[in-house]
Amino acid sequence: MLDRRQFVAGLAMLPCLPRPAAASTGLRVAALDWALAETMMALGHTPIAIVAASDWNRFVVEPRLPSGIADLGLQPEINFELLASLKPDLILTSPFVQDLEPVVQRIAETLRLSIFEKGTVPLARPRALARVLGERLGHAEAARSLLVTAEHTFDMYRERITAIAPPPVVLVNFIDARHVRVYGGAGLYQNVLDRIGLVNAWAGTTNYWGYSTVGIETLATDRDLRLIAFEPIPADTRPTLQRSPLWSRLPFVRAGHVSVLPSVLMFGAMPSALRFARLLVEHLERLPR
Amino acid sequence: MNVVHARHGPPVLSLGLGILALAAVTLLLARPVSHVLSGPAAPAGYDVERMILVYATLPRLAIALLCGAGLAASGAILQQVLRNPLASPTTLGIDAGARLAITMATLFTPSLLGLGRDMVALLGSAASTLLVFILVRRRGFSALSIILAGLVVSLYCGALSALLVLVKDRVLASLFIWGSGSLSQQSWEPSTALAWRLGIVALPLLFLLRPLSLLDLGDDSVRSLGLSVTRLRLTAIAIAAALSAFVTSAVGVIGFIGLVAPIIARLSGARRFGERLLWSTIIGALLLLLTDATLQILAGVSSEFVPTGAVTAVLGSPLLLLLLPRLNTAAPPTSFAPAGRGTATTLPRVPALAAVAVFVLLVTLTVLVGRSPTGAWQIVSIDQWDQVMIWRLPRIVAAAAAGALLGVAGLILQRLTNNEMASPEVLGVSAGAILAVAVSLFMFGSLAPVSESVVAAVGGVVVLAAILAFGSRSSFAPERVLLAGIALNALIDAVVGIMSATGDPRAILLLGWMSGSTGGTTAGDAAQAGMAAAVLVAVSLLAVRWLAVLPLGGPQARALGVPLARSRFLLLLLAAVLTAAATPVIGPLTFVGLMAPHIVLAMGVRQPLPALLGAAAAGAGVMAVADWLARTAAFPLQLPTGLVAAMVGAPFLMVLLNRRSTFP
Amino acid sequence: MIAESEGHVMALEGVTVEVSGNILLEPLTMAFPDSGIVGLVGQNGSGKSTLLRVLSRQLAPTHGTIRFGGKPLKSWGERDFARKVAYLPQHTPLAAGLKVRELVALGRYPWHGALGLFRSVDREKVDEALTLTSTDVFADRLVDTLSGGERQRVWLAMLIAQDARLLLLDEPISALDVAHQLEVLALVRRLSQDKGIAVVVVIHEINLAARFCDEIVALKSGRLVAHGPPDEFMTARRLEEIYDVNMGVFPHPDTGESIAFVRTRDR
Incomplete structure (x- = not known):
């Protein structure tokens, strides 16, 4: 068993952690979905091209996108001329782009991996993604170690959460x-909360994808909780809310239990799950108790 | 007896609405109010129910009343000023302009708040209103033309918003929420701010009431009283646009209240303008209150977020359909005379050979010129030819084929309706295709089990059948069919709005489909589209004689032995089939069907046969260029060809329309 | 009563027109001759235009039958009918962007149809129509650049190119000044005589009707008041009956024809 220090050190290195190039197939892979791209990168296999590369650093944030990865453009509007000129060996697709498969199959073999699945064990999909990609790309060992490290990391976060006992x-x-x-249901965030033992105070329903759009007044409650908002926050939100008695007198607002976290990819895979857990736990630990 | 009834109609109706609204509000408030009353006088801590009642539920009721009143007043003014019973902030594209402006401001200058956002909404409304008026200037402001232009501007704003969401905000897709206004409130601030703004803008109305009433008697009687009709109209339209812009800025687009309330007031017997304005305002306020309160009661049952603005549009657009038979769309012939006179005398006649040469050159350039994988501009070389062309050629061919199909459809519709604002977009066939794809996307857990093109075709055919069934009652009077298409478009827009407002990721898929992507077109697809274009354009050639005679009007065409109902039916069917064939390729929104006939006209071609061939070529050329821009303009980003065509085409269309209007 | 007989092109029997409860035409039984000019006169709302629209099949009668050329009107095919009967509505469309020759050529539609070729006989008919109406001088000008009188002649040319046996004209002169009114009516008269065409024309001006028509049909509130040669009409009693206005008649100083005039109210 690794101790906590080693874990923290390992965590910091996570994005570039496992690099067992030995068994690598060296395939030139294009990923048409960010979740697949980030899983690949966590396995140490950099894709040659991804969709919407220019938005990556804004929405996925970490790991920063290495240079030299070709930008295939918007997900619904992929640059096929460019993709074909890159001569990939394998193209990773998801159900969101499955309509494009007949087209990209003219360029290279495709592998479709589902990113989202409802009603399974928490984080079952991200795990499966890592395993399948590991097998396919010749990084089975890296995938195994990624998953083991991930489970250990989550276990550790769970302990740390128990220690601080946040609302x-x-x-x-x-x-x-x-x-x-507001997030819950079957979404990635809820999966992570479940895994590290945090309680989601949102009791309302969510859609198939694990979120729901509601008026802010729906958040009013006299319970103690912590509101965590992801960036970006529209500019006029804060001043407007401060002038609203409904908001400013809320017990959790008065108590200052409102936090802002950097953006985390909602339809992400294991790296995003780990990053979300890290951001959340570290943030909660930093708070005065 | 009738008079008594008419005099008491509006108050009785308002009373009825008021009672209904009161019942809904009572139902809504019963629990929280009894809770607050039964609770301790000075509750310790945060009393959730009390806070929600005081700072969310009650302000929401207030803002519903204010928005309803503002929009209804705006609609009543517009209907009076334009002498057009279908005028409203929604049908004139005023809403859409404000919404687009706010969307852009949110994206590009996110720090804008308060008054700043109001100004942005005002500017957007002003711009879209201006656009509509420039478009219809030459049509003598006929009722149908204004509504058509309003729809075109709305569609354009919608297309631009869609493109922005796709490119800039794809992951959050939060901007959808402005498209269908939500009345959700957290303080009294927005309602007090809106009350002030509406009050100040409405103040000059007191002085305009009498001059505006005089418009009932015609422009001359106003002029004879020493008033400038133009200035009066502009001032009143500015007030109406401002009322609607402030509402949009506060809560987003609330569709159709501004259309429905004045119509109800009129039908219930409010005759004079003052009465109509007063009762419209009251009815509008109560109507929105009733809708929103009912929605809130029902929201407890369903968990999905349903924006009130979309609900009013869903309820309001069928009303447009119901009211159509009451609308006299036939504009007096005089209003056409100044517009048409001498339009063609000074137009240059571009030699056919030169036109063909330009067309060939243009299409060749779009094929040859592109960007290399590194982004450098280049003319494709022989050794790269094969690997580039398997991607590029099919999409150009498909886009051009779709352009030809839509160009011909547009020409047929414009000739059939004798209205230069008619276009395939307006027909509703495309909208039906969108709805079918939307429903299939949202019904089946994740994605459609069958191909989207099939679903789209089914949707298009169903709508077509509905339009034709509706049209058969008026023996396919083209204006009626177009208006039915407009109502259908609005309905479908609202339904798609509701689906999108939840931020469901499938909304992005839908948006992608609607944007008219040609990327990934296979040689097979291209061949299919090309064949469809060749066959359907050839079939259309059989109709040139009808297209020559029908613009003379129904009676004259009938007198010449043209079977009126049958020829209109067949031409509508043809236009719809042309549109349905093009929509899966290029999406529902391109304006190429509107543009192509005008390009042909600008070249001085008037006879049906060359005009038809010209429209096909112009449509094909425009789409080839749009496809080239979509490929190269934002490289490596590929833009959706359909939206690019709309973006580039609409300003071009304005230039065409205006150039012609400068001829005396 | 009036069965189909020789010399009648259009025979009506008990023809009624009702639009949403309003009776526009009372049961009407009469016949129109197969040559010469018949003038339809009457007050506004007397049913003149309605009758013309029924004859031209723009409007189906609510009750009654009309026979044309020995066949029920309904049973004629669209183009067959258009080859026999031409109709000019009261408000002619703008015909924006059409050249005179192009507009006149549209008159050949009943002959070549939607798909048929435009043959040399069609071209000849168009040329003839242009010549007859003296519109050939501006054959290549745009219709919407012409004056009202010129435009009306062009429309007549189109009707002539249609080569019909019967022309139905709804107030063809109402928008014209006196000189052009005379010009157009003289043209109609000449065409009727030269080509042996029957004409039914709605005219407001009773004196013009009397001067140019062979027969006059007077309607009042949708009812037939009188039908006969012009001189039968030019009596004070008849005119008062038709127009509900106190009228008188005096002989034309040059020709001696009867001229109707309105008497001052307090005679």
């Missing part, structure tokens, strides 16, 4: 000054 959390994106998207 339940509500995870939101502010859409404008009057609406939030």
